[in-house]
Amino acid sequence: xxxxxxxxxxxxxxxxxxxxxxxxxxxxxxxxxxxxxxxxxxxxxxxxxxxxxxxxxxxxxxxxxxxxxxxxxxxxxxxxxxxxxxxxxxxxxxxxxxxxxxxxxxxxxxxxxxxxxxxxxxxxxxxxxxxxxxxxxxxxxxxxxxxxxxxxxxxxxxxxxxxxxxxxxxxxxxxxxxxxxxxxxxxxxxxxxxxxxxxxxxxxxxxxxxxxxxxxxxxxxxxxxxxxxxxxxxxxxxxxxxxxxxxxxxxxxxxxxxxxxxxxxxxxxxxxxxxxxxxxxxxxxxxxxxxxxxxxxxxxxxxxxxxxxxxxxxxxxxxxxxxxxxxxxxxxxxxxxxxxxxxxxxxxxxxxxxxxxxxxxxxxxxxxxxxxxxxxxxxxxxxxxxxxxxxxxxxxxxxxxxxxxxxxxxxxxxxxxxxxxxxxxxxxxxxxxxxxxxxxxxxxxxxxxxxxxxxxxxxxxxxxxxxxxxxxxxxxxxxxxxxxxxxxxxxxxxxxxxxxxxxxxxxxxxxxxxxxxxxxxxxxxxxxxxxxxxxxxxxxxxxxxxxxxxxxxxxxxxxxxxxxxxxxxxxxxxxxxxxxxxxxxxxxxxxxxxxxxxxxxxxxxxxxxxxxxxxxxxxxxxxxxxxxxxxxxxxxxxxxxxxxxxxxxxxxxxxxxxxxxxxxxxxxxxxxxxxxxxxxxxxxxxxxxxxxxxxxxxxxxxxxxxxxxxxxxxxxxxxxxxxxxxxxxxxxxxxxxxxxxxxxxxxxxxxxxxxxxxxxxxxxx
Numbered sequence: 034x035x036x037x038x039x040x041x042x043x044x045x046x047x048x049x050x051x052x053x054x055x056x057x058x059x060x061x062x063x064x065x066x067x068x069x070x071x072x073x074x075x076x077x078x079x080x081x082x083x084x085x086x087x088x089x090x091x092x093x094x095x096x097x098x099x100x101x102x103x104x105x106x107x108x109x110x111x112x113x114x115x116x117x118x119x120x121x122x123x124x125x126x127x128x129x130x131x132x133x134x135x136x137x138x139x140x141x142x143x144x145x146x147x148x149x150x151x152x153x154x155x156x157x158x159x160x161x162x163x164x165x166x167x168x169x170x171x172x173x174x175x176x177x178x179x180x181x182x183x184x185x186x187x188x189x190x191x192x193x194x195x196x197x198x199x200x201x202x203x204x205x206x207x208x209x210x211x212x213x214x215x216x217x218x219x220x221x222x223x224x225x226x227x228x229x230x231x232x233x234x235x236x237x238x239x240x241x242x243x244x245x246x247x248x249x250x251x252x253x254x255x256x257x258x259x260x261x262x263x264x265x266x267x268x269x270x271x272x273x274x275x276x277x278x279x280x281x282x283x284x285x286x287x288x289x290x291x292x293x294x295x296x297x298x299x300x301x302x303x304x305x306x307x308x309x310x311x312x313x314x315x316x317x318x319x320x321x322x323x324x325x326x327x328x329x330x331x332x333x334x335x336x337x338x339x340x341x342x343x344x345x346x347x348x349x350x351x352x353x354x355x356x357x358x359x360x361x362x363x364x365x366x367x368x369x370x371x372x373x374x375x376x377x378x379x380x381x382x383x384x385x386x387x388x389x390x391x392x393x394x395x396x397x398x399x400x401x402x403x404x405x406x407x408x409x410x411x412x413x414x415x416x417x418x419x420x421x422x423x424x425x426x427x428x429x430x431x432x433x434x435x436x437x438x439x440x441x442x443x444x445x446x447x448x449x450x451x452x453x454x455x456x457x458x459x460x461x462x463x464x465x466x467x468x469x470x471x472x473x474x475x476x477x478x479x480x481x482x483x484x485x486x487x488x489x490x491x492x493x494x495x496x497x498x499x500x501x502x503x504x505x506x507x508x509x510x511x512x513x514x515x516x517x518x519x520x521x522x523x524x525x526x527x528x529x530x531x532x533x534x535x536x537x538x539x540x541x542x543x544x545x546x547x548x549x550x551x552x553x554x555x556x557x558x559x560x561x562x563x564x565x566x567x568x569x570x571x572x573x574x575x576x577x578x579x580x581x582x583x584x585x586x587x588x589x590x591x592x593x594x595x596x597x598x599x600x601x602x603x604x605x606x607x608x609x610x611x612x613x614x615x616x617x618x619x620x621x622x623x624x625x626x627x628x629x630x631x632x633x634x635x636x637x638x639x640x641x642x643x644x645x646x647x648x649x650x651x652x653x654x655x656x657x658x659x660x661x662x663x664x665x666x667x668x669x670x671x672x673x674x675x676x677x678x679x680x681x682x683x684x685x686x687x688x689x690x691x692x693x694x695x696x697x698x699x700x701x702x703x704x705x706x707x708x709x710x711x712x713x714x715x716x717x718x719x720x721x722x723x724x725x726x727x728x729x730x731x732x733x734x735x736x737x738x739x740x741x742x743x744x745x746x747x748x749x750x751x752x753x754x755x756x757x758x759x760x761x762x763x764x765x766x767x768x769x770x771x772x773x774x775x776x777x778x779x780x781x782x783x784x785x786x787x788x789x790x791x792x793x794x795x796x797x798x
Contacts, residue, residue: 189223210319255337268306268352271359314395412461429506432473436510439466477503492530501585537574572665573728579658580735670746677754718795744792
């Protein structure tokens with residue numbers, strides 16, 4: 034009989050299941066697919082989130098199976114080989130397997146819990162062990178550091194024997210400068226350590242022995258440097274490769290001599306001996322530096338360094354001394370004294386610069402000051418050669434040029450501030466400069482005293498020429514105080530002489546004008562002049578001389594001044610002509626008597642001598658020039674306007690109303706007077722312009738100033754005359770009939786502007 038496998042429909046027909054069994058099987062199916070539930074790993078089972086112990090799934094299955102057995106609706110006996118029985122057996126086996134799996138899972142959970150606890154205990158133990166390990170490592174590093182310091186300290190003590198052996202070598206290994214530097218450096222470090230830790234046992238004893246060894250090393254170093262320098266062969270005598278021919282003259286000969294000196298210095302600098310000496314210095318420089326660098330902290334080594342410097346200077350003098358002598362020999366006597374000194378100073382500057390560089394190479398920059406004896410010996414031949422020639426020079430320009438040479442070196446720097454020439458060389462040169470300045474001052478005073486001897490009051494242009502030449506020579510050559518003192522006395526003396534002179538020597542010959550009898554007495558109070566020299570010529574001569582002196586003083590930088598008083602006086606004396614004539618009108622009485630306002634405010638006599646500043650000298654000249662100019666203007670303006678002034682005096686005396694009935698105030702008389710005045714003024718201005726051109730023709734500013742002020746003065750008087758005539762006869766207005774008598778009368782007169790133009794044309798400005 035063939036057995037067929039029952040289908041679910043057969044099961045449902047043969048063994049119907051109630052709803053409870055269906056729900057039970059569905060629950061088992063859900064449990065089978067939920068491994069967390071089967072393994073008991075579910076954490077939350079209640080809605081309130083509390084953690085409950087998970088139920089045993091096998092117990093749940095057993096309970097559900099019991100419920101399934103009780104729910105059987107119609108239990109019926111089944112065969113042993115009934116499929117239900119097979120299924121039930123399979124289900125029981127599966128239940129046993131699940132129970133066994135649950136036991137294993139519980140065992141694994143307990144094992145994992147134990148492992149977690151052991152891991153926590155391991156981690157806590159590991160942190161403690163790590164802290165202990167780090168503490169041990171720190172202690173080990175500190176111990177290593179202390180051990181290193183102890184070893185270093187012991188090394189300082191232990192180096193004494195090695196250093197003593199090093200300095201005991203004969204000779205010391207100076208062929209190895211780095212090795213010598215390293216050995217001496219270690220000894221310095223040991224000495225510093227022992228000095229800083231003098232409380233250590235035997236520190237003082239070790240320090241004393243180190244110092245003994247160091248002193249021995251420095252002595253050996255000194256001996257090595259000195260012996261190497263002295264082993265050099267003597268230098269050869271300098272020989273110039275260029276020859277100066279006698280056919281060359283002037284600037285060409287100067288350039289030839291300068292080129293010969295430059296060639297001589299270049300040949301000496303590039304000679305085999307010079308190259309060997311420089312190479313030796315560069316070789317010895319590291320060794321010598323060890324001695325020089327220790328002199329500051331150890332003064333006892335200074336004597337050793339000076340022995341090296343002395344040996345160096347002695348050898349350098351054998352080369353530099355003959356070189357300077359050869360340079361001075363090349364100068365000869367064919368070029369001027371100024372050119373010789375200039376070339377000698379340039380050569381000296383070159384030599385000094387080379388010596389400073391070479392000394393700095395061997396001993397360092399701080400040892401350049403030790404070159405003083407050498408530089409003094411180098412500069413001394415210049416002082417010896419030129420001093421007597423300077424003291425015997427009489428020419429002021431030559432002495433001044435020499436002073437200016439000494440004031441600046443070839444690079445334009447003042448010698449007393451120049452680094453290119455050593456202090457010792459500067460002192461020697463400044464001595465020669467002082468002698469030159471003394472000779473220059475003496476010769477200047479002698480020249481002034483010769484041209485303007487004391488005890489006399491006469492004056493000549495040669496005195497001003499002498500002072501001008503002295504100021505030009507002294508400017509920038511002698512101390513400012515000496516220049517001001519000499520110039521102040523000389524200027525005041527010449528101002529006094531010029532102000533009282535009655536002679537006039539024009540720079541070019543010209544026919545003098547006729548003397549107007551009595552005019553000088555009326556205008557200036559001075560007595561009539563003797564001879565053919567007129568008062569006008571004397572006045573112009575004074576203005577010329579004072580103007581020349583003032584320009585010379587202003588061109589002297591040491592006497593230049595910029596104070597307010599000087600500016601005021603300069604504006605007063607330097608105002609050129611052509612200014613406005615429509616300023617404040619002078620009174621009639623002032624026009625007649627003085628016209629003093631043309632020259633500006635008067636200056637008191639004490640202004641001539643007060644003050645000791647740089648402006649007082651120019652102030653004296655400005656005041657004197659203003660006075661001379663005022664005297665000229667008073668005389669010239671009066672000469673050109675005395676007819677008009679006389680009419681103004683009469684009109685002022687009788688009044689405007691009574692003037693009309695006077696014969697001299699008749700219109701025809703006034704017109705005649707005006708015409709005569711124009712003719713006389715034109716003639717007077719022509720003669721004045723000629724004389725001004727003779728005396729001030731080469732001083733254009735002075736000529737313009739004098740003639741411009743003269744024009745202004747004449748126009749001022751004419752303006753007063755025109756105004757007074759208008760008051761007497763009536764000034765025509767716009768409503769006045771052009772054909773009336775008053776309008777016709779006033780039309781015959783020049784306007785004030787027309788007078789100004791006419792005067793400027795007459796004065797040729």
